[in-house]
Amino acid sequence: MDLGQEYADEGGSAAGERTFDALPAARGGAFARSWWGQAWLKALEDTALDGAQLKLGRRHARAGAVGAVTVRPGRITAVVQDRDHTRHRSDVLLPQVGAADWDRFLDMVADRAGHIAALLDRDMPPVLVEDAAAAGIELLPGIGDLESECSCGAWDHCAHSTALCYQLARLLDQDPFVLLLVRGRGERELLDELQARNAARAEAAGEDAAAEQLRPGVPAAEAYAARDILPPLPAAPPPVAAPGTPPVLGGGTPPAPGVAVDALEFLIGDAAARAQRLLADALSARHPHDPPPPVLTPAQDAVRLAAGAPGEAICARLAAGSGRDARGLALAVRAWELGGTAGLAVLEEDWTPAPETLARATDRLAAAWEDGEPRPRLRAAGNRWTVVGGGAQLRYGRDGRWWPYRREDGQWAPAGPASDDPAGAWAGLTAESAESAE
Numbered sequence: 001m002d003l004g005q006e007y008a009d010e011g012g013s014a015a016g017e018r019t020f021d022a023l024p025a026a027r028g029g030a031f032a033r034s035w036w037g038q039a040w041l042k043a044l045e046d047t048a049l050d051g052a053q054l055k056l057g058r059r060h061a062r063a064g065a066v067g068a069v070t071v072r073p074g075r076i077t078a079v080v081q082d083r084d085h086t087r088h089r090s091d092v093l094l095p096q097v098g099a100a101d102w103d104r105f106l107d108m109v110a111d112r113a114g115h116i117a118a119l120l121d122r123d124m125p126p127v128l129v130e131d132a133a134a135a136g137i138e139l140l141p142g143i144g145d146l147e148s149e150c151s152c153g154a155w156d157h158c159a160h161s162t163a164l165c166y167q168l169a170r171l172l173d174q175d176p177f178v179l180l181l182v183r184g185r186g187e188r189e190l191l192d193e194l195q196a197r198n199a200a201r202a203e204a205a206g207e208d209a210a211a212e213q214l215r216p217g218v219p220a221a222e223a224y225a226a227r228d229i230l231p232p233l234p235a236a237p238p239p240v241a242a243p244g245t246p247p248v249l250g251g252g253t254p255p256a257p258g259v260a261v262d263a264l265e266f267l268i269g270d271a272a273a274r275a276q277r278l279l280a281d282a283l284s285a286r287h288p289h290d291p292p293p294p295v296l297t298p299a300q301d302a303v304r305l306a307a308g309a310p311g312e313a314i315c316a317r318l319a320a321g322s323g324r325d326a327r328g329l330a331l332a333v334r335a336w337e338l339g340g341t342a343g344l345a346v347l348e349e350d351w352t353p354a355p356e357t358l359a360r361a362t363d364r365l366a367a368a369w370e371d372g373e374p375r376p377r378l379r380a381a382g383n384r385w386t387v388v389g390g391g392a393q394l395r396y397g398r399d400g401r402w403w404p405y406r407r408e409d410g411q412w413a414p415a416g417p418a419s420d421d422p423a424g425a426w427a428g429l430t431a432e433s434a435e436s437a438e
Contacts, residue, residue: 016186017072018178020171025064030421032169036124036140036179038420040172042400043141044165048157051363057162058367066167073184076168080160090160091149092168094141096184101137106190108135110197114289119190124176127289139183239283243272263317266310299323300341303332327411335414339403346397347414352382353396361396361422368423392429394422404429 032038048054060066060080067079076092097105108131109115115128132139148154148161157165171178177187185193246269249261281287296304302322306315306329319329335347353361365385369375377388383396384405391407392415401418402425419425 016181016189017070018181018186019068019070022064022067022069023167023170026062026170029424029427030419031058031061031166032173032420034124034173034176035126036129036176037169037172039140040179041166041169043143043146044157044162045360045364046143047146048162050156051359053154053157053159054162055363055367056159057157057164058166059370060159060163061166062370066163069164069167069171071168071171071178071181073181076164076182078164078167080163082159088160089151090158090164092161092164093147093149094145094182096182097137097139101135102185104135105132105137106193106197108132110194110201112289114286116194119176122175122177124179125289127291139179236283237279240276240279243269243276246272260313260317262311263314266305266308266314270305270308294341296341300344303329303336303344307333307336327409331411331413338414338417342397342399342401343403343414343418346395346403346418349398350382350384351398365394365402365422368421368426394425394429402426 030038032041045054060082065081065083067081069076069078074093074096076094078090079087080090081087109119109128112131115125115131118125118128129139146157146165148157150158150160152158152160154161168178177190180190181187246265249255249265255261281290299322302318302324306318310318315329316326319326322329324332332344332347335343337343339346352358361383362380365378376390376392378385379388384393385396386393393405393407393412395403395405397403397418399418401420402422403418404415404425405412406415406429407413416425416428419428
């Protein structure tokens with residue numbers, strides 16, 4: 001009996017599991033685009049001891065060597081084929097969430113309509129995972145959580161189990177319920193339990209409202225006397241569709257020395273636009289669950305302001321005030337537009353990753369080229385890999401993403417958005433070079 005038949009005989013259509021058809025080969029680009037798919041791969045790469053097996057597993061997954069994937073609570077299974085056509089049954093194991101933890105998780109989700117809507121939309125917002133973690137429930141795997149079993153006999157993650165993990169990351173991108181199933185609960189079971197909880201809460205709310213109607217009232221004289229002690233809450237302000245038109249400060253009395261009227265008008269307009277956005281966020285239904293925006297330093301805020309295209313004179317003031325020259329501010333604006341504070345940090349920070357992080361980043365960079373593909377000679381320095389004798393560079397950010405850079409007028413300039421996979425960042429860099437050559 002071959003491995004595929006043996007696997008089918010174990011009950012591939014049993015309740016509490018799902019089977020996904022084999023995915024086609026993946027040529028280039030990242031395996032996971034969703035943040036939870038990337039977290040899954042990070043757990044694998046942090047757990048595996050052999051970088052060569054990770055690299056070979058990625059090749060297997062890219063080549064389409066992973067067969068149909070079956071997901072059941074605590075276990076993921078597939079048959080993976082080597083280049084010599086040898087087939088191996090490979091399993092990846094993940095601890096299940098206990099019944100008491102599932103109860104707390106379901107209560108937490110039922111309390112927040114946004115969480116239910118996100119899951120139904122095949123999304124897993126970070127705040128949902130953070131709320132679960134605050135309740136003591138870890139949905140995403142951590143270091144050491146992913147274990148493997150394979151018919152090849154390897155005791156650690158082999159190329160077959162690694163290929164299975166990379167393939168599962170593609171499935172997680174499409175449907176986060178796959179992760180919840182591995183943790184112990186299927187989609188239908190979860191949604192049925194959430195519906196039951198919502199029905200019970202609605203019934204309890206109706207009983208409370210009926211009881212409230214039966215409570216004795218307050219004498220009118222007493223209620224009237226308390227009117228100044230317990231004032232009603234003010235109504236929420238109405239939303240503002242657009243910021244107001246800033247005043248025109250020019251004309252009339254000349255400004256005081258050192259006061260630039262055009263710069264002051266620009267700041268007033270920017271403050272109005274920010275106030276309008278903050279009010280819209282505060283009135284939105286998602287406001288209680290969204291994290292507060294990061295507080296910018298003066299140097300970062302100068303770049304944000306310059307990105308609003310205020311004109312050469314104001315940009316010159318912003319450059320001087322933030323300790324940059326005109327060229328430096330222009331590069332900072334480009335980095336900001338590509339990646340916000342993270343993109344700006346990659347432009348301006350020169351740092352050296354920890355040895356284990358550096359080794360993992362080097363392995364991932366080496367895997368960006370397929371066997372037989374010409375690869376450039378790279379010189380590594382800190383978090384930067386530069387083409388020897390060329391004008392291209394990849395930078396590794398503190399957020400674990402790869403940022404393409406190109407030499408322009410003697411300075412390194414951002415050349416595109418970040419990618420979680422160095423292959424994706426390098427592909428964008430080379431594609432831009434080809435277009436420029438044409």
